[in-house]
Amino acid sequence: MNGDFHEDNMLCIVQKIHANYTVSLSELRNPSASLSGLVKSSGPVAVMEHDKALFYVVSRDWLHRLHESGGDAGRNLSPATPIEIAPPTSSSLTFAEVAQKMVLLEASRALRGAYSSESVAIIKGRLNATILPVLGHVLIGEVQAEQLQALINRMAALERSATTMSQHLVIVRKVLKLAWSRKWISEIPEIPKITIQNQPRSTFSVSQYKQMLRTAKQLVRQGALAPCVKESVSGRERFWVTPKFRTMPQDMYWLIGFMVNSFVRPSDIKLMQHKHIEVIRGERVYLRLTLPTTKKHDKPVVTLRPAVRIYESLLAKARSDGYAGPDDYLFLPKEKNREHVLAVMNFWLKWILREAGMALSDNRGQARTLYCLRHTAITFRLLYGQGIDMLTLARNARTSVDMIENFYASTLEGEMNVGMLQSRRVMRQK
Template sequence: MKTLTLDEASHFLRLAPQEIMSKVETGHLPGAKINDELLFIDSDLADYLRGYYHPTVSKTATSPNPNLPPVTVDKFNTLFSELVPHMLRIEENRVRRGELSQKSLSITRNRLAKWVEPYFDGMAISEIGYVTLEAFIQQLTESEIKGVAITQYLIIIRKVLNYALLTNLITSLPHFPKVKAPRASRGAFTINEYRRLLKTAWRMRNQPYMMQNRPKEIHLNEVSVMDVIMPSDMTRLIGFMVNSFIRPSDLKFIQHKHVEIVDGEYLYLRLSLPETKKHDQPIVTLTAGVGIYKRLLKDAKSRGYGKPNDYLFLPEMAKRRDHALRYLGFLFSWVLDKANLKYGAKGQTRTLYCLRHTAITYRLLYGEGVDLLTLAKNARTSVIMIERHYASTLNGEMNIALLHSKRIRKSIKQHN
């Protein structure tokens, strides 16, 4: 596998650079723009070129990648299963370029193996149409798979068929059935629920999680094992998230070097976290976040941590951050269970993400004069996402005082 520049791709395909750029922009040719330079993978270009082959008596052709199965040249008999490895290769390249996470790729592989490949096994791409896709959706529905997950399965199928389209094995994509995924906001905690969470987490500190009359164990690494005990940091984690707007995934990456105490006209933390979801601006916390962080740092230093490259939460699991995040999720679920808050008012299962919802919802309710754009930028999201998800659970009664407020007459204001 070799990377080609625009000029090299032009020579490879015998097409003008302008024509190649046009095909990339319209989605007819795979390419990636990195550091303002358009790059291609030779095997992708070979697949594109092979799509123009005239059907021959031979039904298969040698794949440019020896690790992949040959692709059927006969467009009408090309099997769906033959194209899956090629779609996965494209996804693997996206992981290498940092456009896709390894976890997302693993989820795609699992979904392919569990439902997609068994259903479409032996099926030619020419046979896949609206009726076939509708029947697939019905099978998922009968297996109690919900709308959001069904949509993700359809995205995988679309990617495989899109590869067939780009390589001219089909002339158009089939019409996909529409699946309505009901919007179910994770929901925020009320003030009373938030206080109950903090009190419960603090009351549970240093308690072991018991399984069959003995503490549950967790592996720190290949050789070290520790009992599952509720850390005092869990109370601080809850407070920190509600006062900082961070996502649960940020807990994996946030280190002390990312935190700066700003003590000026306002007292707050400036969080310069790694880029997430194409957002890289610093996050400004509320004042309460400063006190929480100071207590967190003091406790960390007493245990030999707190250095710039140490993580704020579970620094003991520095080499297993994915595992650390799952462990924090387990501990929070344990707190929710003890506080009788595992489910929201609409029956939705609560997770660490509800703490981010709480942070944003409290600013919408109690942040005097805060505008959505400022809030969205500070929370590393968009105004649309705030209106669609975070504000979707609000109602007028939640801030009755603001709703009943009156403007001060100018004459009175000037007189004062």
């Protein structure tokens, strides 16, 4: 409902809107394909400015039906008596129009908290950049294997990975499934399967982990300057490493140890605040990390004991600097741009690897990034945790057993833990 609120008499003057959807005047000045699809499939759309309907946009089909009805539908417009418009069919709807409806449904799920707004944004981006240029103009009932193969060929030409192709086809399936559920198509065409070869991230051995810690501590003590270079932020953007980030801080030394003893992701590190951490001292000593939900996982994370000592060192420094409040960040708390913090930390990791004489990628060509520290934490537990089961480890690391088997345990070999393979159960004496 739209209207003007007057504080003097506490009345809300409401203007009736004779449409199910509204757009702003600025959107009309720069019309998009999605707006065109909305008008074509949903009837009148009200164009708003300053919370008032200026006029309505309708499709030619709707106008034609209005003319055939003698204009009675237009004269009797009211929110309680909507215009009867024939439901769309497969012969009239394009893939782009059904995709727009699917995005609206996903957006409504996000409003209810059943889906993330970030996921909706990813769907929109993939539709606009890759899927709609190939399938957008095709009538939904005519989407068959030939058109889907054309989409795959386009992604192959763009050198998209098998994983990326598979993720795009998931969106295509969502669109087709919606069309099938609304009976706009009689069946969902067979969607080609993309074979994905799992590429586990690089991990560090115990000796490499210790060498990284020694090198980080040495760089902190020396106060040496890193070379002034341009570094990648997300594979596309780049930034200059400013002078204040060209010396190694104590935070980076603590970060390496903390991640290997806590199973957290880099995305957790950049947002982790003191209010998320509780020190537990009892039969076992550990940190309980109650972090924001990541990938639909919201359970607390239990750390190993060394993480407690690292956190207490971090907390002591934070108190001396005046950054130990509940809402203060653990690492580099003075920096407000947390994406930039993560990029700088990756730069520092490369610096440490170079100084330690270690390659920036492993023997499989996988780059070594902050995420490898999480991989190392999980791998160490698989190797050296006494009798730990996959389910317990997966839940504590906020992942699934399948992910651990495919991306973490896949790098393990029998010789890495000969002792456990050759161990025997001790028989109890009766």
